[in-house]
Amino acid sequence: MKVTPDLLKKYHDGRCSLEEKNAVHAWLNEDKIVTAEVPQMSDQKIADSNASIWNFLEQHIPPAAEKKQTLMGRLKSNWPAYAAACLLLVTIATITTVKNNVTPYQKENAVIHALTAPMGSTKTLVMPDGSKIYLHPGATLRYPDNFAKNSRNVELVGEAYFEISADKNRPFIIESICGTEIKVVGTAFNVKAEPKEGTVEVAVNEGTVHFLHTANRQKFLALTVGQSAKYNHSTNHFEEYKADTTAVGKWREGELVFHAENIQNIAQELELWYDVKINIKNKAILNKRYSAKYKNPTLNELIENMAFVLGYRYKIDQQNKTVTIY
Numbered sequence: 571m572k573v574t575p576d577l578l579k580k581y582h583d584g585r586c587s588l589e590e591k592n593a594v595h596a597w598l599n600e601d602k603i604v605t606a607e608v609p610q611m612s613d614q615k616i617a618d619s620n621a622s623i624w625n626f627l628e629q630h631i632p633p634a635a636e637k638k639q640t641l642m643g644r645l646k647s648n649w650p651a652y653a654a655a656c657l658l659l660v661t662i663a664t665i666t667t668v669k670n671n672v673t674p675y676q677k678e679n680a681v682i683h684a685l686t687a688p689m690g691s692t693k694t695l696v697m698p699d700g701s702k703i704y705l706h707p708g709a710t711l712r713y714p715d716n717f718a719k720n721s722r723n724v725e726l727v728g729e730a731y732f733e734i735s736a737d738k739n740r741p742f743i744i745e746s747i748c749g750t751e752i753k754v755v756g757t758a759f760n761v762k763a764e765p766k767e768g769t770v771e772v773a774v775n776e777g778t779v780h781f782l783h784t785a786n787r788q789k790f791l792a793l794t795v796g797q798s799a800k801y802n803h804s805t806n807h808f809e810e811y812k813a814d815t816t817a818v819g820k821w822r823e824g825e826l827v828f829h830a831e832n833i834q835n836i837a838q839e840l841e842l843w844y845d846v847k848i849n850i851k852n853k854a855i856l857n858k859r860y861s862a863k864y865k866n867p868t869l870n871e872l873i874e875n876m877a878f879v880l881g882y883r884y885k886i887d888q889q890n891k892t893v894t895i896y
Contacts, residue, residue, distance in 0.1 A: 680714035687728075690845030692822060697722070700735040701742065704822040706762075707842040729762040731819035734777075746770050748803040753780040753790075760819040768803035773813040781808070817863075824866040830859040833880070840893075844869045848893045852882050855895070869893070 571577075571593040580590065687693040687705035695703045698716055705711055709728025717723070722742045734742045736756025744752040746763040750770045757777025763770045772781050774793045781799050782790035783806075791799050791808055798813035817827040826843065828836060833855050837848040846869065850856065858880055864872060870886060873893060877884055883896040 680716050680718075682712055682714055684710060684712045686710040688845075689842060694822075697724075697735075699737060699740075702733040704731040704819070706730060706821060707845070726761060727763055727765060729760070729821075731758075731760045731822050733758045748801065749784045750801050751782050751784055751787075753782070754778070758819075759793075769800055771798065771800040773798040773818045775815055775818050783808075826862075826864045826867065826872070828860055828862050830861050832856070832859055836860060836876075840869070840872070846891045846893055848895065850895045852896050855880050855882055 571590065573593055577590055577593070685693060685695060685705065687707050687709050689707050691707055693705040693709075695705065695711065695713075697703065697713065699722060701722070703711060703724075706729035709726065709730050711730060712725040714723070717740065720740060722737070722740050723745065724743075725745045727747060732742075732744070732754075734754050734756050738755055742754050742756075744761060746752065746761065747765050748763075748768055748770060750763070752759075752761060752772055754777065757779055758775040759777075759779050760773045760775070761770070762772075772779055772793060774795055774797055776795060779793045780790045781793055781801070783801065791810065793799055793810075796813055796815050797810065799808050799810045801808050814827075814829065817825075817829070820827055821843075826839070833850070837850060840846065841848055860876060860880065862875065862879075867875075873884055873886065876882075877895075885894045885896075886892075887894070
């Protein structure tokens, strides 16, 4: 997939599909920011630098389409030089690691890391404060190596489960897509941020979670144990409902739980969980809903069980990693 200025704008706005997001990540990873003026860095630092510098550029690209195209063309052909120049503009080029100036929430120098759980597997991360974060397949978390003195900020795209260490003096803040923010002191909860759908969903297992939109920080939802809420960007509306605490975040233990879920959403979940592409040719089943609970199921087992209940035929192509439903 070709990375165009329009695609980069979608990525910045959090509206990319998983395929588009992966294409942008791959494009970024092709480039190196090492120049004669910048000392050699490890591959990890280069990756972190790419992510952080790009974050800065995204916030400063002119809105006019013609300007974006001109700038993007120059950036693509002269990426190392422009990366160094951008570092100089934010007064951080003299140091071998990229500083926090490139992200809006940082107030003290910090290296920004970007961790993505690959398709088909989860990732677990223990933060400097002892908080534990579980990344769902396909999710990306950006975080500093050290938190600021007055807050603990991270960024999330995708789904993750958080077990946050209590610290009344430093709230834990998750910045996500569509201008949403989740703020806690110490608690356990699940966040699902879907750029393609433009929705962010929070479900609480322990403690209290403040869920808000940055356009109005004074107005927020205070969610407690057993409560959930979803923000929809298209309607600019928060919807509250009850959460099944026996199912919240169970995916981190290998459980897949569906409660009257529509088939399209299930297909998207299975694509992430098993790293496959699911093609639904039988459009009639899209109107159906499915409920089930599985513990570490194989793809074959799950697809076969669903076929028995929903009455469809299917073909699994292991070599091409595709599932076709007829």
